[in-house]
Amino acid sequence: MALRNPISQLTTRASPATISKLICLPSISSWKQNNAVQSRSFATPVPPVTQDATGSKGPTAMVFMNMGGPSKTDEVGDFLSRLFADGDLIPLGRLQNYLGPLISKRRTPKIMKQYAAIGGGSPIRKWSEYQAAEMCKLLDKLSPETAPHRPYVAFRYANPLTEEMYHKLLADGFGNGKGGRAVAFTQYPQYSCSTTGSSLNELWKWRQRLEGKSAGASDILSSANDGTIKWSVIDRWPVHPGLVDSIALNIEDQLATYPEDVKKDVVLLFSAHSLPMSVVNRAGDPYPAEVAATVYAVMQRLKFSNPYRLVWQSQVGPSAWLGAQTSHTVENYIAKGQKNLVLIPVAFTSDHIETLYELDEEVIGESGHKDTIKRSESLNGSPVFIQALADIAKAHLESGESCSSQMGLRCPGCKSERCAESKKFFAGQEIGRAGAA
Amino acid sequence: MALRNPISQLTTRASPATISKLICLPSISSWKQNNAVQSRSFATPVPPVTQDATGSKGPTAMVFMNMGGPSKTDEVGDFLSRLFADGDLIPLGRLQNYLGPLISKRRTPKIMKQYAAIGGGSPIRKWSEYQAAEMCKLLDKLSPETAPHRPYVAFRYANPLTEEMYHKLLADGFGNGKGGRAVAFTQYPQYSCSTTGSSLNELWKWRQRLEGKSAGASDILSSANDGTIKWSVIDRWPVHPGLVDSIALNIEDQLATYPEDVKKDVVLLFSAHSLPMSVVNRAGDPYPAEVAATVYAVMQRLKFSNPYRLVWQSQVGPSAWLGAQTSHTVENYIAKGQKNLVLIPVAFTSDHIETLYELDEEVIGESGHKDTIKRSESLNGSPVFIQALADIAKAHLESGESCSSQMGLRCPGCKSERCAESKKFFAGQEIGRAGAA
Numbered sequence: 001m002a003l004r005n006p007i008s009q010l011t012t013r014a015s016p017a018t019i020s021k022l023i024c025l026p027s028i029s030s031w032k033q034n035n036a037v038q039s040r041s042f043a044t045p046v047p048p049v050t051q052d053a054t055g056s057k058g059p060t061a062m063v064f065m066n067m068g069g070p071s072k073t074d075e076v077g078d079f080l081s082r083l084f085a086d087g088d089l090i091p092l093g094r095l096q097n098y099l100g101p102l103i104s105k106r107r108t109p110k111i112m113k114q115y116a117a118i119g120g121g122s123p124i125r126k127w128s129e130y131q132a133a134e135m136c137k138l139l140d141k142l143s144p145e146t147a148p149h150r151p152y153v154a155f156r157y158a159n160p161l162t163e164e165m166y167h168k169l170l171a172d173g174f175g176n177g178k179g180g181r182a183v184a185f186t187q188y189p190q191y192s193c194s195t196t197g198s199s200l201n202e203l204w205k206w207r208q209r210l211e212g213k214s215a216g217a218s219d220i221l222s223s224a225n226d227g228t229i230k231w232s233v234i235d236r237w238p239v240h241p242g243l244v245d246s247i248a249l250n251i252e253d254q255l256a257t258y259p260e261d262v263k264k265d266v267v268l269l270f271s272a273h274s275l276p277m278s279v280v281n282r283a284g285d286p287y288p289a290e291v292a293a294t295v296y297a298v299m300q301r302l303k304f305s306n307p308y309r310l311v312w313q314s315q316v317g318p319s320a321w322l323g324a325q326t327s328h329t330v331e332n333y334i335a336k337g338q339k340n341l342v343l344i345p346v347a348f349t350s351d352h353i354e355t356l357y358e359l360d361e362e363v364i365g366e367s368g369h370k371d372t373i374k375r376s377e378s379l380n381g382s383p384v385f386i387q388a389l390a391d392i393a394k395a396h397l398e399s400g401e402s403c404s405s406q407m408g409l410r411c412p413g414c415k416s417e418r419c420a421e422s423k424k425f426f427a428g429q430e431i432g433r434a435g436a437a
Numbered sequence: 438m439a440l441r442n443p444i445s446q447l448t449t450r451a452s453p454a455t456i457s458k459l460i461c462l463p464s465i466s467s468w469k470q471n472n473a474v475q476s477r478s479f480a481t482p483v484p485p486v487t488q489d490a491t492g493s494k495g496p497t498a499m500v501f502m503n504m505g506g507p508s509k510t511d512e513v514g515d516f517l518s519r520l521f522a523d524g525d526l527i528p529l530g531r532l533q534n535y536l537g538p539l540i541s542k543r544r545t546p547k548i549m550k551q552y553a554a555i556g557g558g559s560p561i562r563k564w565s566e567y568q569a570a571e572m573c574k575l576l577d578k579l580s581p582e583t584a585p586h587r588p589y590v591a592f593r594y595a596n597p598l599t600e601e602m603y604h605k606l607l608a609d610g611f612g613n614g615k616g617g618r619a620v621a622f623t624q625y626p627q628y629s630c631s632t633t634g635s636s637l638n639e640l641w642k643w644r645q646r647l648e649g650k651s652a653g654a655s656d657i658l659s660s661a662n663d664g665t666i667k668w669s670v671i672d673r674w675p676v677h678p679g680l681v682d683s684i685a686l687n688i689e690d691q692l693a694t695y696p697e698d699v700k701k702d703v704v705l706l707f708s709a710h711s712l713p714m715s716v717v718n719r720a721g722d723p724y725p726a727e728v729a730a731t732v733y734a735v736m737q738r739l740k741f742s743n744p745y746r747l748v749w750q751s752q753v754g755p756s757a758w759l760g761a762q763t764s765h766t767v768e769n770y771i772a773k774g775q776k777n778l779v780l781i782p783v784a785f786t787s788d789h790i791e792t793l794y795e796l797d798e799e800v801i802g803e804s805g806h807k808d809t810i811k812r813s814e815s816l817n818g819s820p821v822f823i824q825a826l827a828d829i830a831k832a833h834l835e836s837g838e839s840c841s842s843q844m845g846l847r848c849p850g851c852k853s854e855r856c857a858e859s860k861k862f863f864a865g866q867e868i869g870r871a872g873a874a
Contacts, residue, residue, distance in 0.1 A: 239733065267846060277714065281760030289747045292729035296676065307846035310726045320757060323718030324849055332849035409704060409744035412761055412769035 055145040057434055061152055061174055061182035061229075062139070062393060063165060064132045065199040068155025069115075069122025069352050075158065076112045080104035082157040088198035088416070091278070111353075118356040125160075127350035127380050128153045128187065131389065134381075138390035146181070146397050146434045154184075156199050166206045169229065175211055177227035181431070184233045185393060189243055189294060190272075190347055191236040192287035193411060194279060197419065200233065204422035207231065232431045233403040234396045238290040239297040242388020247294075247346065248301040249384060250376040254342045255306070257374065266340040267307050269329060270295045272347035273354060274312035277320040283411040288322060291347055298346075310346075313363075314354050327363050334367060343375040349385065351378040400433030402426060492582040494871055498589055498611055498619035498666075499576070499830060500602060501569045502636040505592025506552075506559025506789050512595065513549045517541035519594040525635035525853070528715070548790075555793040562597075564787035564817050565590045565624065568826065571818075575827035583618070583834050583871045591621075591640065599639045603647050606666065612648055614664035618868070621670045622830060626680055626731060627709075627784055628673040629724035630848060631716060634856065637670065641859035644668065669868045670840040671833045675727040676734040679825020684731075684783065685738040686821060687813040691779045692743070694811065703777040704744050706766060707732045709784035710791060711749035714757040720848040725759060728784055735783075747783075750800075751791050764800050771804060780812045786822065788815040837870030839863060 070079040084090055084100035092099045115121055132151035140147040150172065154165035174180035184203055186196040211228045237243060251268060258266055272291045279285050295310045313326035326343070333341060343363065345355050355378055364373050379385040408427040410420060507516040521527055521537035529536045552558055569588035577584040587609065591602035611617035621640055623633040648665045674680060688705065695703055709728045716722050732747045750763035763780070770778060780800065782792050792815055801810050816822040845864040847857060 239737075264842070277757065277760075281757075281762075284746055284748065284761035284766060286746065288725065289729035289732060292726035293733035295726060296730035296733070300676075304842060307842050309721055309723065309846070309849065311721065311849075320714065320718075323714075324721035325718075329721060329849040336847065336849075405701070405741060405744050409746070410773065412746065412748075412766040412773075 055143075055147045057145050057181065057432065058147045058149070059180065060146040060149050060397070061169055061172075061180070062132060062136055062149050063152040063154050063169075063182055063184050063203075064128050064187050065154050065162075065184055065196070065203070066124065066128055066156070066187040066350075067195065067199075068128075068158030069124045070158055071121040071125050073112045073115045073120055075121070076115055077104070077108045079158050080108055080111060086156070086198055088201060088419075089194045091276075114353055114357045114361075117361060118353065122158070122352050123356075123380075124350050124352050125153070125155070125158070128155075130381060131187075131350070131386055134386045135389040135393065138387065139393055142390055142394045143397050143434055149393075154199070154203065156202060162199070162202045162206050166203075166210050170210065175227065175229040179225075179227050180229055182229050182231055183393065183396065184231060184426075185389075185396075186233070186235055187349055188347065189236065189240075189349065190238045190287050190290035191407070192275065192279075193283060193285050193414070193419065194275065195287075196235055200235075200426060201416075201418050201422045203231075204425050205418075207425075230431060231426060231429050232396065232401065233407065233426050234392060235403050235407040236290060237392050238294045240388055240392055241297075241301075242384060242391055243349075243379075244294070244297045244301050246379050246382045246385035246388060247298050247344065247376070250379070250382070251298070251302065251342060251344055254374050254376045258340060258372075262340055264306060266342055267309070267333060267338055268299075268342050268344060269326065270298070270308065270310045270344045270346040271313045271326045271359065272310070272345075273314050274321045274323070274325070277322060280322050282413040284413060285411060286406070287347075294346055298344075313358060326359070330363055330367060330373065334369060339369045339372045341373045343373070345376070345378050349379040351380060397434040400431055402429040402431050492580075492584045494582050494618070494869065495584045495586070496610075496617065497583040497586050497834070498606055498609075498617070499569060499573055499586050500589040500591050500606075500619055500621050500640075501565050501624050502591050502599075502621055502633070502640070503561065503565055503593070503624040503787075504632065504636075505565075505595030506561045507595055508558040508562050510549045510552045510557055512558070513552055514541070514545045516595050517545055517548060523593070523635055525638060525856075526631045528713075551790055551794045551798075554798060555790065559595070559789050560793075560817075561787050561789050562590070562592070562595070565592075567818060568624075568787070568823055571823045572826040572830065575824060576830055579827055579831045580834050580871055586830075591636070593636050593639060599636070599643050603640075603643045607647065612664065612666040616662075616664050617666055619666050619668050620830065620833065621668060621863075622826075622833075623670070623672055624786055625784065626673065626677075626786065627675045627724050627727035628844070629712065629716075629722050630720065630851070630856065631712065631722070632724075633672055637672075637863060638853075638855050638859045640668075641862050642855075644862075667868060668863060668866050669833065669838065670844065670863050671829060672840050672844040673727060674829050675731045677825055677829055678734075678738075679821060679828055680786075680816075681731070681734045681738050683816050683819045683822035683825060684735050684781065684813070687816070687819070688735070688739065688779060688781055691811050691813045695777060695809075699777055701743060703779055704746070704770060704775055705736075705779050705781060706763065707735070707745065707747045707781045707783040708750045708763045708796065709747070709782075711752050711758045711760070711762070714759060717759050719850040721850060722848060723843070724784075731783055735781075750795060763796070767800055767804060767810065771806060776806045776809045778810045780810070782813070782815050786816040788817060834871040837868055839866040839868050 070076045081101060081104040084104040085096065087096050129151070132153055136149040136151045139149040152165050152169065153160055154162045156162070169182065170176055174182060184200065186199065188195045191197070207229070255263055255266060275285060275287060280288060292310055295308070299308055309324070309329065311324050311326045311329045312322050315321040315325055330341060333339070343359050345359070348354065355375065359375050364370055364375060367373050403426050408423060410423060507513045518538055518541040521541040522533065524533050566588070569590055573586040573588045576586045589602050589605065590597055591599045593599070606619060607613055611619060621637065623636065625632045628634070692700055692703060712722060712724060717725060729747055732745070736745055746761070746766065748761050748763045748766045749759050752758040752762055767778060770776070780796050782796070785791065792812065796812050801807055801812060804810050840863050845860060847860060
């Protein structure tokens with residue numbers, strides 16, 4: 001599989017501007033200025049620890065949840081069949097079991113070609129495993145009490161699946177009467193029921209199958225001391241200053257490639273995966289508003305240096321989706337004579353088919369203006385981003401919270417019993433605070 | 438006309454918590470902490486000035502733009518006919534001149550009853566005139582160089598209309614060969630082409646009629662020294678810390694009315710006027726994302742004390758609008774057993790029919806839970822809000838900018854020539870900086 005950005009080449013790919021910024025780490029001080037609520041101290045020196053040193057509250061499993069993608073083209077069929085079987089992502093109601101396989105089978109050859117075009121598979125597994133491992137190393141230093149932090153990846157539609165991750169957790173000595181602490185850390189910065197919500201429902205399902213005495217609510221209260229894993233959830237982090245900073249740095253790198261006289265008029269197009277309007281309107285999914293919050297925070301960090309718009313990509317099928325669509329927007333701006341555009345992936349943190357194929361090959365590749373329409377890098381191996389992940393995790397471990405108060409609130413129009421039970425389970429976990437006596 | 442909150446009773450209506458907060462003015466220091474980019478210094482002592490003292494760059498006309506509302510029930514017909522004639526707000530295409538009058542005539546009796554129910558008219562004129570006058574007093578102290586600041590109100594659909602305001606400006610000694618400076622200050626915190634955009638197009642139209650030598654673009658460049666009014670625009674301020682603080686203070690006042698044991702579980706429902714999906718999807722209107730930015734900033738200010746959702750109100754007609762709808766959301770939460778709700782007006786700053794009738798009488802009044810479903814106050818005469826307006830205006834006068842770089846960017850799908858010309862005019866105005874030598 002050919003990665004666009006092999007991890008080993010990370011430092012050679014970073015621009016001089018980025019490297020100097022990384023060395024000086026201005027991001028950390030600016031996080032604090034810009035965002036007193038969310039910033040955390042990095043400055044406290046801590047004694048060196050290794051992955052083998054165990055703090056008073058360690059070890060801690062750090063489980064990165066994401067949708068995943070096929071690592072090889074022959075995994076595309078399985079990937080799509082899981083994706084279209086997921087009623088949280090693509091609600092087909094009673095027809096799910098019938099229509100899901102039909103649609104996925106029909107789309108498989110086309111999507112296989114797309115994965116072939118980006119090098120034979122999605123890089124999301126490599127990036128996720130790299131990000132999780134690197135974050136855990138930082139976290140061992142930042143939060144020695146909960147060390148060692150063990151990295152796990154759980155994908156919703158590709159290997160390693162949630163089931164595989166859970167079996168690994170049990171084999172590694174978590175649960176099975178031995179208790180232990182695990183953090184489900186969503187890698188979607190903004191919460192949607194169709195992404196993070198779906199991953200949590202899947203995690204809850206496997207937890208009940210592999211650790212629950214019954215699938216009912218009765219075991220929730222007793223789970224504190226019964227030797228099962230204590231779960232907590234990092235369910236959203238849309239404006240964490242490190243996320244914002246890492247996106248902004250990548251935008252600045254792209255802006256630096258334009259001639260000085262046009263630079264300030266380059267239009268920034270933040271592009272997020274769209275949602276069907278049925279999800280937005282009926283259920284009141286929080287995702288569009290949280291994506292908008294990310295975009296506004298990035299523009300504040302950039303001091304509104306350029307005009308911008310938030311647009312939405314990857315719409316499929318005939319029903320109404322949230323827009324304006326990324327591809328239409330690019331076409332419309334070209335028609336208006338505005339050909340200096342930077343596309344910015346804002347809702348996924350690693351490269352995947354929607355950046356490498358849809359944006360790079362289709363939207364940019366077919367625009368006729370590949371020289372002036374560009375894309376900012378995905379966060380992938382960005383050290384600023386990985387530092388941000390560690391900061392978010394540290395704050396969570398210190399908070400003693402099982403999840404955000406926002407996660408406990410169901411969408412107004414939600415009818416899913418699975419969602420209700422899953423939320424009740426995670427919100428009901430009693431978690432001790434790291435740092436508390 | 439009976440105002441719900443007569444201005445004279447402002448101090449008696451404010452809760453003790455609000456009053457103590459206002460006296461201590463914690464908001465100002467917290468603005469700086471929370472938002473280094475937008476905060477401005479208030480601490481510099483300035484010599485006292487009066488409305489008659491003229492600074493080196495004064496006088497300055499401060500024009501508050503808003504949609505307006507009928508002050509008496511017999512103005513409802515005219516108000517609605519102007520509203521449905523506005524293609525920026527309600528795009529009916531070629532049928533505008535035919536359908537507009539039909540719809541407005543049909544709706545007039547119903548809307549007259551609604552205005553009768555809230556005391557016979559909209560309080561928006563009184564509030565706007567009060568806010569503008571009070572802000573100008575503060576601004577005279579904060580920006581003596583551009584003093585005196587003269588308050589004007591220009592409504593899009595009710596008296597005083599833009600035309601009336603412009604004639605008043607000319608009569609007061611602005612323009613007509615004498616030049617002078619005017620600031621078009623939108624009172625919609627978040628920019629939409631259907632609100633601020635429409636008001637600016639109307640302002641541009643009357644400027645061309647009353648001051649333009651021609652309606653073409655040729656006079657734009659020569660306008661700097663031809664004795665016409667120099668216009669600049671404050672086109673959006675969705676996360677100004679003073680706006681955020683004033684909304685948050687009103688929410689805290691409502692939360693304080695709930696028993697301590699349920700307080701943290703009260704659901705905050707931020708409610709903004711919706712838009713047709715045709716505007717959202719085809720044109721890429723920036724409004725939904727900016728409203729979401731306001732909501733997120735308020736929640737940061739509240740330290741995410743409560744679960745919340747952003748919902749959308751006032752949908753009319755059969756076409757698709759952005760949701761989830763406020764009324765449906767309230768019904769759905771009641772059905773789920775969640776009856777502690779605070780509705781928060783987040784896109785209008787003064788009371789109007791959508792708060793006083795739609796939220797108070799319909800959504801809350803008909804919910805069957807008037808004791809636990811409440812509404813936070815509109816900003817109206819809030820001193821923290823008026824201080825924020827002065828701070829925004831001062832920063833604008835110091836910036837030397839004619840408008841934001843964001844305003845210059847047309848929506849990707851926009852086909853309006855009026856919009857293109859209006860934006861070109863305002864972005865092309867050359868404005869001197871207050872505070873510059």
